[in-house]
Amino acid sequence: MSILKTHDLKYAYPDGTQAVDGIDIEIETGKCIAFVGPNGSGKSTLFLLFNGTLAPQQGVVYVQGRPLRYDAKSLREVRKRIGIVFQNSSDQLFAPTVYHDVAFGPVNLGFDEEKVNNCVTQTLEYLGLTELRDKPPHHLSSGQKKKVAIAGVVAMEPEVIILDEPLSNLDPSGASEIMELLNELKHFGKTIIISTHDVDLAARWADVVYVLNRGQVYNSGHPSRIFADRALMENTNLKLPTIVETFREFEARGIAEGHAPMTLLDLMDSMESPYIGVRCAVADCTISKDQKVGLFMQEGTIVAVSDIQQRAVGIAMSDAGAGDEVLVEYVNGSLTPNTGRIHVVQIPRVIEGGSKNVDIEGIRALLDGTSFDRVGAMGTSAKVTAKKAEIQTDFEVDVIQSAMLSALRGLDCLVLASGGMAELVKQRVDERNHNGCRHIECTIEKI
Amino acid sequence: MDNMLDDQALLSPLRHTNNYLKLIIVAAGLLGGISASSPVTPLFIALCMSFASVVFGAVPLKFYLKLMLVPLGFAAVGSAVILFFFGSGHEIAAVTIAGHHLAITSQGLNMASLVLARTLSGMCCLFFLALSTPMVELFSVLKASRVPDVLIELSMLIYHYIFVLLEVAVSIKFAQTVRLGYKDLLSSLRSTAMLAGTLFIRSWDQADKLYLAMNSRCYDGKLVMFSPNNPIKAPELLISSLFVLSIIALSFITGNPPLV
């Protein structure tokens, strides 16, 4: 069911610039959409057309199947449903304190004092902003401002959240936090639309990509289809995602094959081929040139030993002492390591009480009892729980992919996940297993 | 583009003290000081307020004294006029400037010192309020005082945009300074005008963006918010009551009932 649709949309600014020149799009509920295009391609204008700020000279905008009307009441309805987070947070925040700013939307929606207070408190907690409640916006860092801007929109509980260049002006950790947040929001059924000129981001995050150029849709579809098309990229002045460029190089050297990957995990999968002739290993003992050595994977590194019984076999290409790196010509056998397993522990969500309802001792005991090589935390309450239990996490961003990559290297992973995200982890792993990739075992436990 | 006292207030240890209590103390101080007919009460008030700001409010003493300088400068000039022109009675001293005979009478001296004392106490009360209570706390007080909504909304928005524009002004000024925009009087005037002009245009664009941002979140003419007030602690109440009572007592002793 399409939540947002446009038909032959055209809009020109008063100074004559034709910003949007005949755009047809259809956006499905609950998907992650990325609009990609160079500056001036019409992305921001399109968003202002979506929420009725600008009225098109031609064409119609449909919200949930009904054409958008421009009287005050209809516009209010649209803006309740479709929230926009602007590129520059300073343009979005205008109230004296964080609390006031986030409360602005709910107050305008007519909630009474108690409901507003609950709504704002919950939203702040959900975004990890409770400590900043009484601070004025000019005392915040740009990452914090961006989160407050998002909070202000989320507090209105829109169905669609549009973010114009959400990661501009953010440092890498700020950027990862925002992307995590967007993934969580998608998990709750929101439709997320972003505009970006970062093709790597669009490639690994979006379900559907629209490529805009000069006010028109150049192409649209799944990222793997869009970003694998070299001609499309050349024609629109965009560069290929780094992952795809890397893949193409590997492909040319016969190291990888198959569909162009969009994520790191896909890239690794495309390289599971036995065609790599020479490997780099770490010698376990003194080895001489042309000696036959046994090879096995240990913690993500290939180790060469003198014992070739029941192991993959290779021929050392030079002398090496213990601990030295040695090039080995691979002969035969299976180098693929034993796959690690992923164990997911479900932590109650913030709204369900969060880390306060968790048996911290139990979690610590779990970690002490069984040996896990890596620990990941996904979601606000999980991260807080990990902190309280004094567990050092290895990854908090892109947790599912990181866990799977580690498992493929033979490492056992523990993932603390908030609420429904625990199921999501298992779901993704099962999907992969089902697709015929190397099987990863995944278990869930509810605490 | 000085150091704004509001930033200090946001970090003050007194920030979360009950707003009404602070306002009552300040009001008592202001009214008690301004209606005094002897310098004793105002000086007492000035001392108490300064003590409160520096000790309870953790304001650095040097900073506090520096703050005093500008208003005292004005007060000094004003008092000088009063000294020479006000009052009757026998002359204590006299001076002749440009053919004018200017005499200092005892009345004039009394009035000048009274005015100086009153200004001192007034400024100390103002400082106490400004350094202990950030503006964001006062908005809910204004709402409770039935100040017209449009005024409060305007004040809240103006408050925020002051900081937005200040940031722009500071960066423009810096950009100008490093290109020698302020090297002499004439270029300073030109640069200042350019700064103000650019700031004006940015303000206009900012107003557009503000309108867009407000509309995108269904702006309905309502901006005002309610916030909970903090409880009054017993020691605070005790000290404050003592203070107010002292003012009243002193006023009576020195011969003038307060609130004239």
Next chain:
Amino acid sequence: MHIMEGFLPGPWWQIWFAVSLPVILYGIHKLNRMMEVKRDLLPLLAVAGAYIFVLSSLKLPSVTGSCSHPTGTGMAAILFGPAISAVLSMIVLLYQSLFLAHGGLTTLGANVFSMGIAGPVIAFVIYRTGMKAGLNFYFTVFLATAMADMATYLITSLELALAFPAQAGGILASFQAFAAVFAITQLPLAVIEGAITALIFKYVIQIRGDVLVKLNVIGEAGLRRIKEAAA
């Protein structure tokens, strides 16, 4: 020129509040009516108020070596008219006293009268008269702003004189004395602020003249004439 907190005794500080209050109330009433018609007036005035505050916190280089600050009231009056300027000035004065320790709370009434009402009225009258009479735009702006500052300074001196009349010569002598003493800073300030404001308008006309038309400061035809004259 701000009267500092505590300087003005009773009953004068109350009297000036009483004088200023009706004007402020009228300004608020007018504001409410205008906002019903023009919904985007509130954001505009909010940013304008912030602008005036920031303008008044700039340090102006002065001939006497001391620094002074522009009042911004002349510009406000030309842009928005005296009624709205009164309301904006009141908020700006409040913030100036709380954020910059310029002025005071008991003296708010007196300061609003001199800086928020008298000054802007003079500026507005001079500006409109000058434009109708066909005087040069920049000269009119200069005159209006400078006279507004002069009016503010003189009215402030009057407020002080009324509260502290001289023994010999009464209010008049006192007024002369106060005016003379403050003239050292206020006269140069009036001239400098007048000049700077004219320059500000020059930049604005060059870059975004349409803004002034939208605000009804000048008409379309007027804008063209000014630009042609400059070219």
